[in-house]
Amino acid sequence: MFRQDPKKAKEKNGPSLKETEVKKPSPTLKEVEEKLSQLELSTVAAASTTAIEPVEKKKSLLLGRGFNVFLFWSLVLFSVLFSHAPFLQWLLMPVNQFVVMVHEMSHAFVTVLTGGSVNFMTIVSDGAGHGGLTSSRGGLTFLSAQAGYIGETLFGCLLIYLGQFPHWSRRLLYLMGGIILLGTLLFILPGLLHLQQFFAVIGSLAWALVLAFAFFYAGRKLNDVMANILVLFLAVQCTLNSLSLIWILLPHSLGMTGGGFTDATRLADITFIPAFFWAFSWMVFSILALFFTLKKTYGAFLFGGSGGKAASDKNATAYVKPKKN
Secondary structure: OOOOHHHHHHHHHHHHHHHOOOOOOOOOHHHHHHHHHHHHHHHHHHHHHHHHHHHHHHHHHHHHHHHHHHHHHHHHHHHHOOOOOOOOOOHHHHHHHHHHHHHHHHHHHHHHOOOOEEEEEOOOOOOOOOOEEEEOOOOHHHHOOOOOHHHHHHHHHHHHHHHHHHHHHHHHHHHHHHHHHHHHHHHOOOHHHHHHHHHHHHHHHHHHHHHHHHHHHHHHHHOOOHHHHHHHHHHHHHHHHHHHHHHHHHHOOOOOOOOOOOOOHHHHHHOOOOOHHHHHHHHHHHHHHHHHHHHOOOHHHOOOOHHHHHHHOOOOOHHHOOOOO
């Protein structure tokens, strides 16, 4: 019987399967250390992502529409109940000075825009019942005399609208600080040339510079949530303060309380229309402006409004709900 030589068969058939397998070299110590290092980095990255995600979700909730609306109406309730509380008067003094600044700067800017000039402007009490004074010459007195209360209301309504966008709040604080500083240089500083108002001007300069610095500091240090709270609080204070001052002005214009001149009596002098008419018209204007602003913003759920531009704006953080994963 023929028997084939194993060596010749192997040469003829080629190497076996086991022999064709390539043996993998064992990993070196350096390669093992690199693998462990990569694994450690991926583990740390995964842990940090897990930790950051709840924080981002919490921040989104704080900047969401529901929280923003709740915050606004809470500030309204707080202002109505406690703004005139004796224990808060000192704490709210900077806010009151800010509102006076808005009032007087409204007079000053309208005077300049209608061709007049401002002699001086103060934002401290003169001891005669005036929280501030704007002395001017030229321009349209009919418009500049009304600009104080109307300007307060419109500025407050504007802040209410812009308060819907929390990510704008810090920029708004910077902007308001800049406007106050500009008004200080243009309208308050020249008052140093009027010796009769020298001490009132010094006090006004001090307050104005403190307010400007406070706005710049807040814009730099506060996060979006806290900056939004401050903007909304100033908005509420401006609108409510305007309404309350006009309410006080109504009996004054009838000669029932106090004396001296007011914005309403100035208009009465140049138009021969009773001061009460002007005070009442400002009250109506302020109520309507506030009503329509709330209807388009934070009061949309009360008045059946659409929620304004912010409701459809993709960049309106206040109206963006956090996505569910």
